[in-house]
Amino acid sequence: MKNSLISSLVVLALLSLSRVSFSLFCSNRNQDSATIVVDQSGHGQFTKVQQAIDFIPAMNSIWTHILVKPGIYKEKVIVPPNKPCIVLEGNSAHDTAIQWADSSEVVESATFTVNAENFKARNIKFQNTYNENTRRGDVSSIKPALAFETTADKVSFYQCAFTGVQDTLSDLQGRHYFESCYIEGAADFIWGGGQSFYQGCTINASAAILGGLAGFITAQGRKSETDTSGYVFNQCTVVGTGTVFLGRAYRQYSRVVFSKTYLSNVVVPKGWDPWKYIGREQTITYAENQCTGPGADMSKRVEWEKTLSRAELAWLTNVNTFVNQDGWLQKQPF
Incomplete structure (x- = not known):
């Protein structure tokens, strides 16, 4: 306990330096970085992830590592806009998870929400278990239940997992990068207006829960011709149960590209759905x-x-x- 207290004081001293002047840029990679340990067993500075986020000073400009020890952390976590420059790291997505069960207002149901730029996560799982016990085919009881939501720019993920049923990953706004991640869901489970690149990810469409209805991997929300957003899946793998569309148009100029990706037989022959934009498909950009x-x-x-x-x-x-x-990817810590 004494060592944990000393470590906390050292971290606080480092982080307090960032209060003096705030820059839109974080400190260079691992230079002048600070580390906070979260451990359910009490061998870290905190036992909850949100406690570690709250501990970081507002307008932080020092890259701060939050190391999460193995375990299932049952909590809802929010990173506010004034707390950039965070690296969240678990042991692996198999044994380190942040989990909640909520289906309130769509954007408020997320287990983990990032509203601050320059955020990086690796080796950790984000889960929303609200729909976990839904009976197969009982579609009316399935509700939007987000595992992760981000509205921030310069957000990246490595070897992370996102699991849910509907609206699993709310990729709402900003530039995002996903590498070697696992994403699971049945209905619109990657959705929003983000500008995102998915590299070498596994997309698991668990559409069997829909009882014969086809699910949807993406619901991308590009709003205009000048909107730079869109989802690109490069060298990914699409597997699953039931059947699934590659995407449906959440907004009039929806844009999704699957490139050099393995598509299993869960993908319906039509591939795509215009949703409410029937007759206006010419503005939608879906490509393989x-x-x-x-x-x-x-x-x-x-x-x-x-x-x-x-x-x-x-x-x-x-x-x-x-x-x-x-x-910006090269400027984030390794």
Whole structure:
């Protein structure tokens, strides 16, 4: 306990330096960084993740590592806009999880919410278990229940897992990068207006819970021709149960691209759905590029699926041109 107290005081001293002057930029990678340990057994500074977030000073500009020891942390966590420069790290997504069960207002149901820029997570699972015990086919009882939500720019994830049933990952706004992550759900389980790149991720469509109805992987919400948002899935894997559409249009200019991705037979032959924009599909940008697997057969796809030019594909499927234009990924700690 004494050592934990001393460590807390050291961390507080480091973090207090960031109160003097705030910059939109975080300190260089691991230089001048601070570490906070969260451990349910009491061998860290805190036993709850939210306690660690609350401990970080407002307008923080020092990269702060929150190391979460193995366990299931049953709590709802919010990172407010004035607390940037955080790295959240678990032991692995198999043994370290933040879990809650809520289906209140859609954007308020999230187990974990990030509203601060320059946030990085790795080796941790985010779960919303609200719909966990839904009987197969009892669609009316399934509610929006978010595992994770972000409205911030420059947010990245490595070897993380996101599990839920409906609206699992609320990728709402800002530039985001996902690498080697696992994302599970049945209905619109990756949704919002984010500008995001999914690299080497596993997408598990657990649509069997819908009792014969097809689910939807994405519901992307691009609003206009000048809106730069969209979801790109590069070298990913789509598996699951039941059947699933690759996406449906959450907004008029919805944009989703699957590139060099393995599509299993869970993908419905039509591939895509215009939702409420029937007759206005010309503004929707849904495309596939060099995908493989039984679900990649495009012979029965919707007629309005886009064939992108080589230049368009080159821009969208390159992480550095689509989301990392200013090199923010390289500026985050390893």
